[in-house]
Amino acid sequence: MIRQPIISVMGHVDHGKTSLLDKIRSTAIANKEEGGITQHIGASEVPIDVINKICGNALKNFGIKITIPGLLFIDLPGHEAFTNLRKRGGSVSDLALLVVDVTKNFEPQTYEAIEILKEYKTPFIVVANKIDLINGWKSNTTYSFAESVAKQNRTVTEDLESRIYEIIGKLSELGINSERYDRVTNFQKEVMIVPLSAKSGEGIAELLLYATGLAQKFLEERLSIEVSGPGIGSILEKKEEKGLGTIIDVILYNGTLNVNDKIAFATQNGIGTAKIKAILRQKKLQELRDPSSKFDSYDEVSAAAGIRISGSGLEDALPGSMLVSTKFPNYEKEIKSGLDEAFAIEKTGIVLKTDTIGSMEAISKLLASVGVKISKKGLGKVTKRDVLDAYSLKAVDKYSAVVLSFNVNVEEEAESESSMTGVKIMNESIIYKVIDDYKEWAAGEKEREKGDAEKTIVFPGLIKVIPNTCFRVSHPAVFGVDVEIGRIKEGYVLIDEEGKRVGKLAGVQNNGVALKEAKKGESVAVSVDGATFGRGIKEHMEMYVLVDYDSEQLLKTRFSDLIDADEKSLLERIIEIRKAMK
Numbered sequence: 001m002i003r004q005p006i007i008s009v010m011g012h013v014d015h016g017k018t019s020l021l022d023k024i025r026s027t028a029i030a031n032k033e034e035g036g037i038t039q040h041i042g043a044s045e046v047p048i049d050v051i052n053k054i055c056g057n058a059l060k061n062f063g064i065k066i067t068i069p070g071l072l073f074i075d076l077p078g079h080e081a082f083t084n085l086r087k088r089g090g091s092v093s094d095l096a097l098l099v100v101d102v103t104k105n106f107e108p109q110t111y112e113a114i115e116i117l118k119e120y121k122t123p124f125i126v127v128a129n130k131i132d133l134i135n136g137w138k139s140n141t142t143y144s145f146a147e148s149v150a151k152q153n154r155t156v157t158e159d160l161e162s163r164i165y166e167i168i169g170k171l172s173e174l175g176i177n178s179e180r181y182d183r184v185t186n187f188q189k190e191v192m193i194v195p196l197s198a199k200s201g202e203g204i205a206e207l208l209l210y211a212t213g214l215a216q217k218f219l220e221e222r223l224s225i226e227v228s229g230p231g232i233g234s235i236l237e238k239k240e241e242k243g244l245g246t247i248i249d250v251i252l253y254n255g256t257l258n259v260n261d262k263i264a265f266a267t268q269n270g271i272g273t274a275k276i277k278a279i280l281r282q283k284k285l286q287e288l289r290d291p292s293s294k295f296d297s298y299d300e301v302s303a304a305a306g307i308r309i310s311g312s313g314l315e316d317a318l319p320g321s322m323l324v325s326t327k328f329p330n331y332e333k334e335i336k337s338g339l340d341e342a343f344a345i346e347k348t349g350i351v352l353k354t355d356t357i358g359s360m361e362a363i364s365k366l367l368a369s370v371g372v373k374i375s376k377k378g379l380g381k382v383t384k385r386d387v388l389d390a391y392s393l394k395a396v397d398k399y400s401a402v403v404l405s406f407n408v409n410v411e412e413e414a415e416s417e418s419s420m421t422g423v424k425i426m427n428e429s430i431i432y433k434v435i436d437d438y439k440e441w442a443a444g445e446k447e448r449e450k451g452d453a454e455k456t457i458v459f460p461g462l463i464k465v466i467p468n469t470c471f472r473v474s475h476p477a478v479f480g481v482d483v484e485i486g487r488i489k490e491g492y493v494l495i496d497e498e499g500k501r502v503g504k505l506a507g508v509q510n511n512g513v514a515l516k517e518a519k520k521g522e523s524v525a526v527s528v529d530g531a532t533f534g535r536g537i538k539e540h541m542e543m544y545v546l547v548d549y550d551s552e553q554l555l556k557t558r559f560s561d562l563i564d565a566d567e568k569s570l571l572e573r574i575i576e577i578r579k580a581m582k
Contacts, residue, residue: 001224001225001226001227002068002069002220002223002224003223003224003225003253003254003303004070004071004304005068005071005072005093005094005095005219005223005304006071006092006094006095006098006253006304007073007074007093007095007097007211008074008093008095008097009021009073009074009096009099010096010098010109010116010117010124011097011098011099011109011110011113011127012099012104012106012107012109012110014530015099015100015101015104015107015129015130015131016101016127016129017099018183018503019077019198019199020097020127020129020196020198020427021044021073022200023072023198023201023204024204026167027046028545036374043074043251043305043306044073044075045073045305046070046071046072046073047069047070048066048068048069048212050070051071051208051209054143054204055207055208055276056205056214056308057210058205058209059209059212059213061067062209063457064216066212066216067215067216067220067311068104071208071211071215072304072306073097074093074236074251077419080237080510082096082116082117082120082122082362083116083320083356083358083359083361083431084235084237084319084356084358085234085358086234086320086322086342086357086358086361087090087253087338088322088334088338088341089203089231089382090563091120091358092234092251092253093120093122093359094123094215094565095122095123095125095215096113096122096123096124096125097108097125097207098114098124098125098126098127099127100127100128100129101129102129102130102133102134102160102163102164103130103132103134103163105163105166105167105170106167108432111174111432112430112431112432112433114171114174114176115366115431115432116251117535118176118266118371119366120365123214123219124191125181125214126171126178126192126345127194127203127287128163128164128167128195128196129197129198130197130198130199131145131160131195131196131202131203132196132197132199132200132202134159134206135156135159135162136152136155136156136159137156137160138156138199139197139199139202142202142205143202143205144202144205145194145195145196145202145203145205145207146205149195156444156544157220160195164180164193164195167193167255167407168193171191172272175312176191177189177190177191178191178192178193179191180191180192180194181193187214187217187428194210196409207567212344212354214471222372225254225255225303225304226255227255227256227303228256229255229256229257229328229527230255230256230261230324230325230328231252231254231256231263231323231324231478232252232254232257232303232322232324232325233250233251233252233253233254233257233262233307233313233322233323234250234251234253234320234321234322234323234358235248235249235250235265235318235320235323236248236249236250236251237249238314238318238319241465242551244278244310245310245312245314246310246314246315247280247314248307248308248309249307249308249309250306250307250308250323251304251305251306252302252303252305253299253303253304254303255302255325255328256300256302256303256311257300257301257307257325258276258277258279258300259276259277259278259279259298259300260276261275261325261326261327262274262327263276263309263311263323263325263326264323264326264331265317265323265324265335266317266318266321266333266338266357267316267317268317268318268379268380269316272313272316273313273326274311274313274317275312275313276310276311277310277311277312278309278310279297279298279299279301280295280296280298280309280310280498281296281301281306281307281308305570308336313427318356318357318379319355319358320356320357320358320359320360321335321338321357321363322334322335324514341361342357342360342364342377344364345374345376346374347375348373348374348375348393348396348400349372349373349374349397349400350367350372350384350390350399350402350403351374351375351377351378351379351390351403352364352367352374352376352403352405353380353386353404353406353408354379354405354406354407354408355379355380355406356379357379358360359406359407359431360377360379361499363406363431363434363435364377366431366465367404367438370435370439372435372438373400375393375400376389379408381408381410381411381414382403382405382408382410382414382425382427382499383411383414384411384414384416384417386403386414387403387414387417387418387421387425387575388417388421390423391417391421391422391423394421399442400424401424402425402426402438402441403418403420403424403425403426405425405427406428406429406431406434407428410425422578424441426438426441444488449558450559450562453554453558453559454562457554457555457556457559457562458492458545458546458547458548459543459547459563460485460486460545460547460555460563460569460570460574461485461488461545462480462483462484462485462486462488462542462543462544462545462570463481463483463494463526463542463543464481464484464486464540464543465479465480465537465539465540465541465542466479466480466481466482466539467539468539472527473532474531474532474533476506476507476530477503477527477528477532477533477537478526478528479526479533480523480525481521481526482522483519483520483521483522483523484520485520485567486515486520486545486563486566486567486570488516488518488526488545489508489517489518490505490506490508490516492504492505492545492546493505493545494528494531494543494544494545494546495543495544495545495581496540496542496543497544498577499577499578499580501545501546502528502536503526503528503529503530503531503536503537504528504529504530505526505528506527506528506529507526507527508525508526509525509526509527510524510525520566544570544574544577546574546578547571547574547575552571552575555568557572
């Protein structure tokens with residue numbers, strides 16, 4: 001059987017995610033489809049007959065036979081719908097809508113959503129919302145963008161085009177090809193942008209049309225399910241409900257669940273189980289956020305669906321965990337495999353604390369993509385123990401002495417320990433900011449390290465004596481040189497090509513002005529202690545900087561990027577000369 005695709009609605013706050021779903025719901029009512037849309041547990045099910053009515057004949061003209069029963073939209077704040085909708089090996093979401101306010105373009109949570117979508121390799125449609133706010137836009141009583149835009153004047157359409165191309169440009173900067181939906185030539189290589197007004201409904205038809213068509217055309221295999229099999233889902237939220245006790249909101253994406261079924265899920269201490277007492281859904285067309293909303297009770301529910309479950313033993317269930325019926329063969333192995341993936345760690349790396357398993361998995365993927373390792377993971381607030389665990393790795397890797405936390409509190413004891421040990425705690429409520437904060441901090445630390453290194457490391461250098469530039473014969477010898485490779489500075493020891501010590505640089509000048517150092521391509525005057533011009537130093541003579549062993553090792557490992565290819569070759573030559581000295 002083909003289930004309805006699960007579609008997460010994502011985007012920055014106030015860009016119109018909820019307004020979009022509200023409009024789809026009200027559109028269904030306006031089309032007088034009694035019971036035509038079911039909203040429950042952060043989910044809105046739009047059946048195919050409602051979509052057909054809104055889209056008219058356009059869906060038939062898409063060129064495929066529609067077999068999916070409808071669309072299941074998930075509406076939760078920010079990133080939560082996506083990162084909480086997890087299963088082993090990825091996300092439950094089949095498709096995503098990224099809502100962007102055309103009057104504001106990309107904002108922080110827009111970038112966050114895109115990073116998550118890219119990591120999970122989830123196809124998405126950009127909804128360019130609030131076209132009705134474009135100056136001069138005249139709203140029409142149609143759900144079709146194509147019909148409405150044809151009635152706008154040229155100035156308005158040009159303004160809209162400019163805003164669409166701004167979105168295309170932003171996506172291009174992120175390595176994503178995109179185009180307005182009616183100009184897409186390859187649906188597998190280009191992200192489509194659907195202009196829309198969640199207020200007037202213009203564009204709703206095209207959005208539903210292409211969401212349905214794309215899901216049908218490219219996701220049919222993924223949408224195939226065994227309805228008669230045991231239920232498998234993902235826990236969105238856990239909360240206390242008066243009269244019901246602990247309840248969990250679940251997206252069921254495979255199989256069927258029945259009252260009295262035993263279900264299993266992840267807990268902080270392993271795998272927990274509970275017996276289903278009730279399966280609830282909100283009554284049709286009721287507003288989810290209305291506290292007076294009523295629920296219907298079901299004995300059986302099949303995928304895909306959003307449901308609320310009450311039962312004994314749910315107190316320790318973790319949001320973001322897989323939920324599996326114990327009728328499923330090897331259900332413990334299935335859940336444990338998912339946990340092993342989410343909690344996988346390495347011997348060294350930062351400490352990560354998040355609010356849910358889904359968030360942990362999403363951030364772990366993003367960190368891995370930029371080469372950051374994780375040595376410890378956990379759910380809940382940052383504790384003193386977390387800081388101490390990070391501190392224990394400081395001697396091995398200073399960049400691991402960090403606690404990254406997302407959407408959780410930090411204990412006072414942890415803050416105090418952070419001040420004492422110097423372990424950095426980075427706490428954010430936007431996923432991509434967690435990554436950016438760490439990268440910025442690490443980059444700053446590396447720059448400081450480089451600055452310190454440049455003060456202490458002896459860098460390779462090759463200089464050549466300029467003829468007729470002897471200003472002083474000895475005590476110290478002063479003469480002109482060309483810096484041919486690398487750099488020289490006060491304190492460096494000079495040797496000849498046989499390894500014989502020439503003297504020690506007492507200073508570097510240019511036209512009487514003292515320099516901290518001189519680099520390749522510069523001609524300067526140098527003063528050398530312990531040398532006599534005409535005896536140990538001669539015109540056209542080449543001299544090398546004697547690089548010590550410690551500097552050699554640092555330049556070959558941690559600070560290899562501080563010298564170029566010519567300097568690296570020179571370093572090897574100096575090492576050979578140094579060996580001959582022994």
